[in-house]
Amino acid sequence: MNAVTPNIAERIRALGARATPARVAVMRLLETAERALSHHDIELALQANGFDRVTLYRVLDWMVESGLAHRVADAQRVFRFSLAAPDAPAHDRHAHFRCEDCGKVFCLDDVPVTRPALPKGFSSSAVELSITGHCGHCGKHA
Amino acid sequence: MNAVTPNIAERIRALGARATPARVAVMRLLETAERALSHHDIELALQANGFDRVTLYRVLDWMVESGLAHRVADAQRVFRFSLAAPDAPAHDRHAHFRCEDCGKVFCLDDVPVTRPALPKGFSSSAVELSITGHCGHCGKHA
DNA sequence: TTGCTAATGCAATTGTGTTGCGTTTGAACC
DNA sequence: GGTTCAAACGCAACACAATTGCATTAGCAA
Numbered sequence: 491m492n493a494v495t496p497n498i499a500e501r502i503r504a505l506g507a508r509a510t511p512a513r514v515a516v517m518r519l520l521e522t523a524e525r526a527l528s529h530h531d532i533e534l535a536l537q538a539n540g541f542d543r544v545t546l547y548r549v550l551d552w553m554v555e556s557g558l559a560h561r562v563a564d565a566q567r568v569f570r571f572s573l574a575a576p577d578a579p580a581h582d583r584h585a586h587f588r589c590e591d592c593g594k595v596f597c598l599d600d601v602p603v604t605r606p607a608l609p610k611g612f613s614s615s616a617v618e619l620s621i622t623g624h625c626g627h628c629g630k631h632a
Numbered sequence: 633m634n635a636v637t638p639n640i641a642e643r644i645r646a647l648g649a650r651a652t653p654a655r656v657a658v659m660r661l662l663e664t665a666e667r668a669l670s671h672h673d674i675e676l677a678l679q680a681n682g683f684d685r686v687t688l689y690r691v692l693d694w695m696v697e698s699g700l701a702h703r704v705a706d707a708q709r710v711f712r713f714s715l716a717a718p719d720a721p722a723h724d725r726h727a728h729f730r731c732e733d734c735g736k737v738f739c740l741d742d743v744p745v746t747r748p749a750l751p752k753g754f755s756s757s758a759v760e761l762s763i764t765g766h767c768g769h770c771g772k773h774a
Numbered sequence: 775t776t777g778c779t780a781a782t783g784c785a786a787t788t789g790t791g792t793t794g795c796g797t798t799t800g801a802a803c804c
Numbered sequence: 805g806g807t808t809c810a811a812a813c814g815c816a817a818c819a820c821a822a823t824t825g826c827a828t829t830a831g832c833a834a
Contacts, residue, residue: 508831542783563709601748611768620760626753684814
């Protein structure tokens with residue numbers, strides 16, 4: 491009878507999956523995160539819940555397979571996860587910003603990503619703009 | 633007195649480094665490769681030479697540090713290396729194409745990468761456009 | 775409440791890349 | 805052609821993110 495997470499559990503069940511605590515917690519975390527989170531980020535944020543590492547990996551895999559989240563490998567070659575915007579008509583264009591100081595990755599939904607001209611015979615299904623630099627917080631201390 | 637690799641050894645020494653067989657072989661391989669190669673690709677291609685795994689990693693690290701090569705993490709979170717165009721004035725903007733079928737990564741030097749507007753307080757030092765799709769070879773068989 | 779199986783927890787394993795350290799070797803200098 | 809010496813190497817061990825196997829637990833439909 492916990493009224494805090496009614497919608498999320500509903501949405502999970504609507505996909506034909508079980509609304510487990512781990513799934514609800516990860517989805518809620520990603521919903522409130524304004525940047526792409528790594529597995530380690532999620533492990534830290536939810537450590538009070540006592541979920542197993544592997545469970546979190548499997549929740550994230552399930553979210554990616556279900557189209558609920560995106561997975562990108564950052565420059566340090568660790569996966570980062572962000573919630574897929576359900577109302578985004580086509581998520582084949584996306585921009586991320588990675589801070590060289592704090593390592594955080596931000597989704598830049600406002601930045602338009604234009605599909606460039608490609609060599610003959612090439613076709614594109616997704617375009618991702620990856621910007622490196624200093625974020626708003628770290629830039630102030632530079 | 634091998635006349636096959638005079639320029640490469642010269643260029644290496646011009647950087648103040650030793651022209652070792654491993655460096656010459658890796659540079660020659662990357663020069664002829666039309667796509668970004670992973671460490672594993674390079675290990676396979678040069679396995680007849682008997683170089684140690686770690687030596688290849690160190691050669692690649694040295695090339696990146698010296699500005700001779702770029703390193704990008706692909707979607708499977710493995711590093712891929714491509715030769716830096718020596719005449720590129722500023723390599724802070726770069727475009728790569730990754731084929732979903734064969735997994736190969738191509739440098740798209742012709743594609744212009746424009747620096748987008750960023751949120752307040754953010755500053756960018758590098759912009760990379762990463763395009764996913766089907767390359768010229770795989771697209772023909774689709 | 776019961777029963778089924780999706781989902782979990784734990785342990786072991788994989789794959790990519792790194793570090794430490796003794797040995798070899800490129801190349802500058804005689 | 806030697807001699808010298810640090811840069812570069814080879815080997816072994818390590819670090820870390822992520823994956824797999826399997827016995828156990830728990831959602832949820834009936």
